Amino acid sequence: MHSDNLVEIEAVAFGYGARPVLKGINLTARRGQVVAIMGSSGCGKTTLLRLIGGQIKPGQGTVRVAGESVGALDQAGLYRLRRKMGMLFQFGALFTDMSVFDNVAFQLREHTDLPEDAIRDLVLMKLNAVGLRGAAHLMPAELSGGMARRVALARAIALDPMLVMYDEPFAGLDPISLGVTGNLIRRLTDTLGLTSLVVTHDVQESLKIVDYVYFVSDGVIVAEGTADEIRASALPYVHQFVHGEADGPVPFHYPAPSYADDLRLGARRA
Amino acid sequence: MPTTCVWERGVLRQTIENLGNRTLQGVWRMGFATRFFLAVLLHSGTAFRRFGLTIREMYFTGVLSLIIILVSGLFVGMVLGLQGYETLQTYGSEEALGILVALSLVRELGPVVAALLFASRAGSAITAEIGLMKATEQLSAMEMMAVDPIARVVAPRFWAGVISMPLLAALFSAMGVFGGYLVGVQLIGVDEGSFWSQMQSAVDFEQDILNGVIKSVVFGVAITAIALFEGYDAPPTAEGVSGATTRTVVTSSLAVLALDFVLTAFMFRGLN
Numbered sequence: 001m002h003s004d005n006l007v008e009i010e011a012v013a014f015g016y017g018a019r020p021v022l023k024g025i026n027l028t029a030r031r032g033q034v035v036a037i038m039g040s041s042g043c044g045k046t047t048l049l050r051l052i053g054g055q056i057k058p059g060q061g062t063v064r065v066a067g068e069s070v071g072a073l074d075q076a077g078l079y080r081l082r083r084k085m086g087m088l089f090q091f092g093a094l095f096t097d098m099s100v101f102d103n104v105a106f107q108l109r110e111h112t113d114l115p116e117d118a119i120r121d122l123v124l125m126k127l128n129a130v131g132l133r134g135a136a137h138l139m140p141a142e143l144s145g146g147m148a149r150r151v152a153l154a155r156a157i158a159l160d161p162m163l164v165m166y167d168e169p170f171a172g173l174d175p176i177s178l179g180v181t182g183n184l185i186r187r188l189t190d191t192l193g194l195t196s197l198v199v200t201h202d203v204q205e206s207l208k209i210v211d212y213v214y215f216v217s218d219g220v221i222v223a224e225g226t227a228d229e230i231r232a233s234a235l236p237y238v239h240q241f242v243h244g245e246a247d248g249p250v251p252f253h254y255p256a257p258s259y260a261d262d263l264r265l266g267a268r269r270a
Numbered sequence: 271m272p273t274t275c276v277w278e279r280g281v282l283r284q285t286i287e288n289l290g291n292r293t294l295q296g297v298w299r300m301g302f303a304t305r306f307f308l309a310v311l312l313h314s315g316t317a318f319r320r321f322g323l324t325i326r327e328m329y330f331t332g333v334l335s336l337i338i339i340l341v342s343g344l345f346v347g348m349v350l351g352l353q354g355y356e357t358l359q360t361y362g363s364e365e366a367l368g369i370l371v372a373l374s375l376v377r378e379l380g381p382v383v384a385a386l387l388f389a390s391r392a393g394s395a396i397t398a399e400i401g402l403m404k405a406t407e408q409l410s411a412m413e414m415m416a417v418d419p420i421a422r423v424v425a426p427r428f429w430a431g432v433i434s435m436p437l438l439a440a441l442f443s444a445m446g447v448f449g450g451y452l453v454g455v456q457l458i459g460v461d462e463g464s465f466w467s468q469m470q471s472a473v474d475f476e477q478d479i480l481n482g483v484i485k486s487v488v489f490g491v492a493i494t495a496i497a498l499f500e501g502y503d504a505p506p507t508a509e510g511v512s513g514a515t516t517r518t519v520v521t522s523s524l525a526v527l528a529l530d531f532v533l534t535a536f537m538f539r540g541l542n
């Protein structure tokens with residue numbers, strides 16, 4: 001493994017039951033980079049994050065984070081590795097019975113013996129980094145979608161992880177929150193020296209902040225490159241995706257029998 | 271007709287396949303439930319080391335169930351007082367009303383009715399809470415933060431339920447006895463001295479009260495384990511959580527009644 005690479009995925013295949021989702025993925029995330037994994041809904045992007053986080057194990061291939069093979073770790077090893085990871089879930093997944101402050105303090109209280117004064121300072125610093133120090137006393141139900149996402153981001157970086165994974169961080173956000181979230185991901189990656197893996201299908205927003213992009217389709221990587229290379233790509237799939245065209249390599253219609261047969265046009269004529 | 275024959279064979283095959291699938295699913299789920307229960311027991315250390323977590327859950331499952339338990343206990347005791355007096359006066363033994371009320375409550379009605387109410391009030395709430403935590407990825411988030419949800423979320427709720435249940439059953443019985451006293455002594459006029467002294471002499475601590483406590487502990491284990499499992503196993507959708515909540519109330523109520531029969535058969539066999 002190259003020492004610059006924090007995440008290395010080699011020939012990984014995975015399926016839910018008999019349905020294959022990933023069919024031999026190779027992917028690398030270098031330290032200090034924001035790497036995006038793009039693809040249409042249901043192509044297996046979130047499954048990739050779950051494999052990196054060790055929530056599921058690959059059927060074939062290896063997933064390595066910081067040199068450790070995630071699939072080979074026992075629960076204690078996995079939990080040790082996860083303390084160095086943060087994850088931002090699609091809708092934040094904040095603990096609804098805790099305040100914003102307690103959500104961010106959760107990992108500090110669970111994994112450290114820090115006194116409450118120190119925890120308070122750390123939590124306020126993390127909340128300040130996402131611009132929500134003033135919302136520390138609020139409950140998750142009182143937050144907007146964008147604010148909840150930012151609190152979840154503060155919670156994800158509470159233990160100063162080396163890797164932060166974002167599952168659809170831009171989904172359902174207004175344009176202002178979208179820009180704020182994108183800038184935060186870039187800024188936190190640079191200032192804290194993180195590596196960020198962003199799973200998204202928001203092409204325009206993510207191309208502004210990422211260093212490298214992987215396109216996943218039908219369980220394999222179909223394209224990869226820097227943001228500029230992706231914008232200039234002539235590959236039909238990438239072109240359709242980047243320009244949001246309704247039809248192309250990804251068909252508009254779900255596979256179905258012939259339309260005429262379904263409407264029984266032949267039978268009616270007879 | 272050959273077509274009908276083929277159709278019938280198809281239906282028969284489908285029925286057998288469905289039956290097989292359901293049986294396999296049932297067996298698999300039983301195995302999963304057993305593993306889940308063992309995991310809860312194995313990961314119970316946190317619930318005792320950080321007892322504050324368990325006490326917090328005792329507030330939600332126990333303290334917030336108090337009103338329904340106390341009011342129901344009072345009314346059940348009052349009805350027992352009325353019905354008991356009607357029957358006992360036929361034989362001229364109204365003074366035995368205290369015995370009837372106390373034994374009915376301590377041996378059976380206290381643990382069983384309190385457990386049924388606990389299943390409806392606290393069991394359903396536990397299932398809905400855990401199910402929604404799963405549906406909104408809170409449990410996954412906890413796992414990704416290297417915190418075991420079984421130890422941090424499930425085990426404290428389990429022990430809170432197990433500790434709360436006998437206390438609620440005891441309060442139910444106490445309120446029931448008070449209800450019986452209100453109706454029997456204060457309203458109808460049964461002799462107060464006989465009411466209390468006969469109760470005191472007839473109710474045995476070991477045979478009656480302790481057995482009642484054992485019953486309510488067993489019911490507490492059954493209800494809380496079922497509620498937690500149903501929540502943890504609920505499909506992460508609105509329909510899934512609603513179905514799981516219903517299953518908790520139905521399954522745990524039936525489990526309480528079945529366990530009550532078994533426990534009663536062992537505890538009170540051959541007693542006078």
